[in-house]
């Protein structure tokens with residue numbers, strides 16, 4: 009059985025979508041991982057183990073309430089990484 013935190017996909021999807029809104033910021037692999045990491049630490053994990061579960065998790069990820077929270081945490085993470093980049 010494969011257990012997966014679906015929130016990871018939600019955050020990465022949303023992060024890719026948000027990049028054009030932050031011109032001039034660094035989104036290299038290091039920064040992307042740091043941003044995703046920070047955001048994920050502030051979001052509830054969503055574990056799924058079946059394909060059906062994944063479809064459900066995806067729908068739930070993009071419910072209005074979750075989306076607002078995901079965007080909020082990603083924006084906060086982008087600010088933090090900008091202030092303290094690892095390179």
Ligand SMILES: [Zn+2]
Nearest residue numbers: 034035036039
């Ligand atoms: Zn970078």
